[in-house]
Amino acid sequence: MSETNGLFYLGRLVNEKEEQQPYYLDPNDLTTHAFVVGMTGSGKTGLGLGLLEEAALRGTPALMIDPKGDITNALLHFPHLAPADFQPWVNAAEAQRQGKTVAEMAATTAVTWRDGLASWGIQPERIQQLADSAQFAVYTPGSEAGLKVSILASLAAPDLPWEANQEVLREQISSTVTAVLGLIGLKDIDPVRSREHILLANIFEHHWRQGQDLDLATLIMQVQAPPFAQLGVFDVNVFFPEKERFALAMLLNNILAAPTFQSWIEGEPLAIEPLLYTHDGRPRHTIFYIAHLPEDERMFFVTLLFGAVETWMRQQGGVSSLRALIYFDEIFGYLPPIANPPSKAPMLRLLKQARAFGVGLVLATQNPADMDYKALSNIGAWFVGKLATDQDKQRLLDGLIGAAAGGMDRRELDDLISRLDKRVFLARNVHERAPALFRTRWVMNYLAGPLTRDQIPALNHLAGAAAITAAVAEVTLPTDSHDLQDDPGKGPALTGGPRPALPAGIHEYFLPLNRPAESAAVGVLYQPLLLAQAHITVRNRKFNVDTAVTHAVLTEVPDPDGRVRWAIDPVAPFNQDSLQREPAPLAHFGELPPALSNLQTMRRMQQDFVDWLYQHKEIAAQANEALSLYAGPEVPASHFRQLCLETVQPKIEAETQKAAARHARQIEALRQKLAREERELADDQAELSHRKQKETLTHARTVFGIFSRGRGRRLEQSQNQRRQTQKAEAAVKESEQEIAAMQQELERLETEKAQELAAIRQKWLTTAETVTAVSVTPFKKDIDPDLFGVAWFPYHVIQTGDHMRHVPGYNSQTLPDKQDEIL
Numbered sequence: 001m002s003e004t005n006g007l008f009y010l011g012r013l014v015n016e017k018e019e020q021q022p023y024y025l026d027p028n029d030l031t032t033h034a035f036v037v038g039m040t041g042s043g044k045t046g047l048g049l050g051l052l053e054e055a056a057l058r059g060t061p062a063l064m065i066d067p068k069g070d071i072t073n074a075l076l077h078f079p080h081l082a083p084a085d086f087q088p089w090v091n092a093a094e095a096q097r098q099g100k101t102v103a104e105m106a107a108t109t110a111v112t113w114r115d116g117l118a119s120w121g122i123q124p125e126r127i128q129q130l131a132d133s134a135q136f137a138v139y140t141p142g143s144e145a146g147l148k149v150s151i152l153a154s155l156a157a158p159d160l161p162w163e164a165n166q167e168v169l170r171e172q173i174s175s176t177v178t179a180v181l182g183l184i185g186l187k188d189i190d191p192v193r194s195r196e197h198i199l200l201a202n203i204f205e206h207h208w209r210q211g212q213d214l215d216l217a218t219l220i221m222q223v224q225a226p227p228f229a230q231l232g233v234f235d236v237n238v239f240f241p242e243k244e245r246f247a248l249a250m251l252l253n254n255i256l257a258a259p260t261f262q263s264w265i266e267g268e269p270l271a272i273e274p275l276l277y278t279h280d281g282r283p284r285h286t287i288f289y290i291a292h293l294p295e296d297e298r299m300f301f302v303t304l305l306f307g308a309v310e311t312w313m314r315q316q317g318g319v320s321s322l323r324a325l326i327y328f329d330e331i332f333g334y335l336p337p338i339a340n341p342p343s344k345a346p347m348l349r350l351l352k353q354a355r356a357f358g359v360g361l362v363l364a365t366q367n368p369a370d371m372d373y374k375a376l377s378n379i380g381a382w383f384v385g386k387l388a389t390d391q392d393k394q395r396l397l398d399g400l401i402g403a404a405a406g407g408m409d410r411r412e413l414d415d416l417i418s419r420l421d422k423r424v425f426l427a428r429n430v431h432e433r434a435p436a437l438f439r440t441r442w443v444m445n446y447l448a449g450p451l452t453r454d455q456i457p458a459l460n461h462l463a464g465a466a467a468i469t470a471a472v473a474e475v476t477l478p479t480d481s482h483d484l485q486d487d488p489g490k491g492p493a494l495t496g497g498p499r500p501a502l503p504a505g506i507h508e509y510f511l512p513l514n515r516p517a518e519s520a521a522v523g524v525l526y527q528p529l530l531l532a533q534a535h536i537t538v539r540n541r542k543f544n545v546d547t548a549v550t551h552a553v554l555t556e557v558p559d560p561d562g563r564v565r566w567a568i569d570p571v572a573p574f575n576q577d578s579l580q581r582e583p584a585p586l587a588h589f590g591e592l593p594p595a596l597s598n599l600q601t602m603r604r605m606q607q608d609f610v611d612w613l614y615q616h617k618e619i620a621a622q623a624n625e626a627l628s629l630y631a632g633p634e635v636p637a638s639h640f641r642q643l644c645l646e647t648v649q650p651k652i653e654a655e656t657q658k659a660a661a662r663h664a665r666q667i668e669a670l671r672q673k674l675a676r677e678e679r680e681l682a683d684d685q686a687e688l689s690h691r692k693q694k695e696t697l698t699h700a701r702t703v704f705g706i707f708s709r710g711r712g713r714r715l716e717q718s719q720n721q722r723r724q725t726q727k728a729e730a731a732v733k734e735s736e737q738e739i740a741a742m743q744q745e746l747e748r749l750e751t752e753k754a755q756e757l758a759a760i761r762q763k764w765l766t767t768a769e770t771v772t773a774v775s776v777t778p779f780k781k782d783i784d785p786d787l788f789g790v791a792w793f794p795y796h797v798i799q800t801g802d803h804m805r806h807v808p809g810y811n812s813q814t815l816p817d818k819q820d821e822i823l
Contacts, residue, residue, distance in 0.1 A: 006560065008054035010047065011440040014424055023438035025051075027058060027322045029381055029431045030360035033351055036425075037368050037396065038385025043423035045070045046447060047383060047440045048329060048364055052285065055325050056134040057126075059559055061276035061283035062325040063309070065302060069291045069450035071329050075136045075463045076446040079128040081114045083107040088458065089448040109446070116442040127444045134283045137465035138456050141264065141301045142293055146456040147465060148267025149288075151304055155204075156213035158311040161775070165314070171345055172307045173204040178342035179303035180219075182296045184251040188339075195240045196248055199223065202231060216256050216265075223249040270304060272312035273567075276324055281556075281565060292453045295333070299341055302334055306346035313350070313357045317612045321561060323358030326350070331363050332370045344372065351378040368396040380430040386420045393417050499526075499583065500592045503599045507789030510580040511810040523797040525806060526583060527590040530557045530564065531791035532609045533574060536617060537782040543621040543630040545776050551613060554791060562595040562605045566612040574787060583792060596790050606788045614780045620773040627767065630774070637771070644768035652764045656757050663753035670749065674742040681735035688728035695721040 007024035034051075038044040052074055055062055064071045078085035087106035095105035117123070140146035155176070162169060174191050177200040181189060191197045203222050207214045223245050231239040255261055268274070275286045288305065290298045309326060316323070328334070334343040350361060363379070365371065369392065387393045396417070397410055416426055416437060427436045451459065502508055509531055513524065533552035538545055550573035557564055583589075595601045622631045622640045627647050631640045794809035 006058060008051060008058070009441065010050055010054070011425075011438040014437045014439050023427070023436060025054075025381070025427075025429070026431065027055065027060065028320065029429055030322050030325065030362065031320070031355045031358055032380030032430065033354075033361045033378065034363070034381040034383065035371070035376065035379045036362065036364040036383045036385075037366070037387070038383075038425070039366055039388040039392075041422060042385035042387075042420075043425070043440055044364055044366070044385055045073075045329070046423060046443050047385070047425060048327065048362065049074055049443045049445050049447070050440055051362065052325070052327060053130055053444055056130055056136075056283070056285055059133065059283050060322055060325060061134070062285045062327055063272070063275060063305075064285065064287045064327040065305070065329065066287050066289050067291055067298065067330045069289065069452065071287055071327070072138055072289060072451045072456070072459060073445050073447055073449075074285060074287060075138065075459050075465075076448055077127050077131050077444050078110075078113075078446065079124050079131055081110050081117075081124055081127075083110040086110050086113070086446060089446060089455075091449065113442075113446060117444065120442045122442065122444060130444050134285045135278050135465065136285045136287075136463040138287045138289050138460055138463075139268075140289050140292065140453065140456055142260070142297055143453060144263055145292070145453045146289060146460055148263060150265050150267045150269050151301065155215055155219070157208040157211050160311060160314055162209045162211070168310070168314070168349070169208060170201075170205065171349065172310065173201050173208065175303050175342045175345050176307055177201045177204060179300040180252075182342060183255055183300050185296075187296075195244075198231060199226065199236075199240055199245070199248075202226070202228065216252070220249050220252045220256065223252065270308050272308050277565070289453070289456060291450070299334070299343055303342040303346065306343060306350060309359070310346055310350060313354060313359050315616075316357050317566075317608065317615050318356050319358035319563075319608070321358055321563065322360055323563070325360050325362060327362045327364075329364045331365050332367070335363070335372050335375050336370065337372045348372070348375060348378075351375055368392055382426075382428040384417060384420070384426040384428070385424070386422065387417065497589055497591070499587075499589050500597070502592075502597065502790060505599045506597070506602050507787070509574075509787065509789055509791045510583050511791055511793055512578060512580055513584050513794045513809045514811065522799045522804075524584040524587040524809060525590065525795045525797055526587055526792035527795065528592050528596055529554050529791045529793050530596060530605070531574070531787055531789060532564075532566075532606070532785065533787035534610065534613055534783050534785045536613060536778050536784075538619050538776055538778045539782065540621070540776045543623065543632070543774055543776050545619065545621050545630070545632040547619065547632050547634060549619065551617060552787070553609075554793075557593055557595045557605070560594045562598075562601040562608075564605055564608065566609060567616070576787075579787075579791075584794065587794075589792070592790070602789070606785055609788070610780065610783050610785055613783050614778065617783075618775040618777045621776045623772050623774040624768070624770060625772065626770060641769065641771065644771065645765075648764040648768045652761050655760045655764070659756050659760060660753065663749060663756070667746065667749050667753070670742060670746050674739060674746065677735060677738050677742060681732065681739060684728065684731040684735050688725070688732050691721070691725040691728045695725045 006027070008027055009022055010025055011023045013021045013023050036044055036048055038047075048071070052062055052064070052071075064074070066072060076089060083103070083106040086109045087102060090102060090105045090109055092102050092105075095102050098105065100108070114124075117127075138146040139149045141149050141151070158165075158169060158172070160169065174197075177197055178189065178191065180200065181187075181194075181196055186194070186196060189197055191201070200219070200223070203219060203226060204214060206227050207218075224242070226236050226245075228236065230236060276284055278284060288301070290301060293301065334341060335347050336344070347361075350359070354361065361379075363371070363375075366388070368376075368387075384396060387396065393414065397413055413426075413435070416435075420426065423440045425438060425440065427438060429436075510526070531552070531554055533550065535548065535550050537548045540546075552571050552573045553566060553568060554571045555564060555568060595605070619633055621633065622635065622637065623629070624640075624644050627644060629640075629644055629647060631643070795806040796809045798805050798807055
């Protein structure tokens with residue numbers, strides 16, 4: 001077949017005469033997403049796999065969700081087309097029905113596939129290109145059959161600033177909580193009315209707002225003991241009583257305690273970057289096989305996956321080309337028109353917003369009624385195959401009529417769809433003038449039908465799939481020699497050509513060439529890399545930041561469209577004097593990649609580099625928000641803490657003086673009252689003494705005059721004196737009690753004064769010690785790409801007898817000792 005110039009070769013146009021004109025799809029059209037619909041047997045799976053094959057050949061990574069097992073066929077590519085390759089995967093029952101042995105069936109299948117591919121101009125070499133283009137792997141969430149994936153990372157706080165992304169993060173929390181509650185049987189809940197949802201959502205927000213990760217164990221514990229006292233205006237125990245929270249915690253704990261759930265928390269984290277790229281930057285085609293899961297666990301995983309994709313996506317720079325594909329086969333139940341399952345909200349957000357980040361969604365289903373109309377309105381490419389019922393066709397026509405171009409009306413579209421044959425699809429693309437009718441090409445992968453979980457280990461073994469632990473692809477400069485005789489596939493090419501001429505406007509740099517450590521050097525070979533370096537000034541008056549940094553990247557650019565993953569480790573910055581103006585004499589040069597020899601592509605890459613720095617580059621300023629004190633990274637942490645302590649000292653003195661004065665007034669008032677009470681006690685005691693003396697005298701008179709006249713009056717006088725004495729005794733006792741109470745109150749006030757003064761001091765000392773890091777980003781106008789162009793990396797060619805190898809001729813020691821600061 002002829003070159004496709006980066007377009008996806010999906011089949012041939014169908015007309016009344018013949019089918020020879022290829023049908024191509026511009027991959028960038030998939031940034032507005034695609035919808036594939038067709039009944040069983042329509043060829044929908046073949047179209048999807050053909051599209052994914054083209055994506056792999058172009059170097060576009062993909063995540064695939066496979067609820068049935070059909071998409072696992074993407075790993076069944078056999079470049080040799082040998083019967084032995086097909087034999088493990090042919091259907092033994094089908095062979096028996098045809099009266100053949102499995103070996104005979106495999107031989108027949110191999111011939112069928114070889115002839116079918118040849119009829120479409122596809123040679124075995126292209127199948128080998130497909131096998132080499134990406135790393136293929138099958139993950140089985142909740143099972144050990146395939147590569148394991150841990151969902152714990154999906155509960156971790158996304159690496160997004162809370163204040164700038166509150167709405168998005170709250171929507172992600174809502175979807176995640178709904179999915180978690182679905183695991184314990186709470187379905188169709190209202191996030192606004194469900195106490196369970198409100199409680200869990202607030203626990204998530206409490207952690208994510210502070211950038212703290214969350215796991216299931218912590219979530220369960222905090223259901224019982226929430227990290228907040230109130231929900232709304234009510235105490236948390238009033239809003240959701242402790243006993244009922246314990247019942248919810250037990251339900252959640254049952255999930256974590258179940259032995260079958262252990263496979264959910266083991267394996268690679270659900271981190272999107274390493275699922276899309278290997279550690280050396282090679283694209284991956286990652287399949288999530290979920291056919292073995294019950295419906296609630298499928299929903300749980302799909303929701304977490306789309307949440308992780310959204311978080312990753314928002315950390316990328318904006319692009320207009322296709323960066324990655326998300327393929328979802330058989331979306332029934334995940335994006336319905338009326339119900340609101342947990343997966344629906346994140347999928348709708350991606351359909352609306354992913355275009356700006358170069359992420360395309362391809363959604364496949366058997367029935368157009370499976371899709372929400374809002375989702376359909378955000379999809380630019382529709383691929384319609386044979387449908388099961390007229391009702392399905394009419395519903396689809398309702399959506400097609402508003403978007404179809406080229407003068408086609410409903411009757412014409414109705415007639416076209418009604419006459420669709422197997423493997424023939426009607427393509428409606430908003431980027432094209434008119435709909436097209438095409439027959440899908442023969443796919444390079446063997447269509448074995450839905451594979452079972454038991455077949456997944458052999459499938460991964462076939463693809464050489466293994467767990468990937470590196471999170472970010474990284475380009476590392478060579479540090480050792482390449483033995484090209486023993487390992488000709490490694491290192492730079494043994495021979496090179498003359499120095500290629502670069503178009504005007506593309507800068508060219510030669511990395512410093514060191515002296516060879518071996519005397520057998522016979523020449524120098526230069527290999528091309530992209531050098532991207534920017535001088536960045538970061539200023540922020542509020543945070544007291546005014547500093548300059550330099551960020552330099554040295555990387556290969558294998559992508560002809562110039563897509564570069566800038567998130568790699570920077571190299572030591574260069575200055576103009578450290579780079580050589582001319583190459584070494586008689587040097588040879590490696591082949592220049594297309595992206596590095598195209599001026600427009602280089603300019604686009606430079607702008608992309610600046611955009612990436614603007615969105616991702618930051619420095620950490622020191623901040624004490626309570627004191628409104630800030631300092632740049634050049635201020636030592638100890639000096640900043642001392643500044644904070646000096647700032648709070650006057651505040652400590654002022655507040656302690658105010659509190660001490662308030663307490664002094666209270667204490668003085670109480671002391672004066674105590675003094676008055678003590679004087680009253682002295683008067684009462686004197687009165688009591690006087691009354692006792694008088695009572696004694698009156699009592700004596702009464703005793704001596706008991707037999708004389710007037711004894712009744714004297715008895716009355718004696719009783720009256722007794723009453724007055726008792727009254728005086730009561731007054732003394734009351735004064736004594738009052739004085740004791742005042743003395744206790746005085747001690748309490750003194751203690752309270754000491755405690756409050758200590759608390760004031762501790763409060764301000766704690767405030768002074770509360771230092772956080774604040775990310776400060778540059779303005780785009782302050783990013784100056786001072787070096788951007790082709791950097792020629794030198795290798796010494798070493799010959800020992802007939803043996804030749806290449807030794808890197810550049811290292812960081814060849815740069816000047818003094819380097820700019822790197823972020």
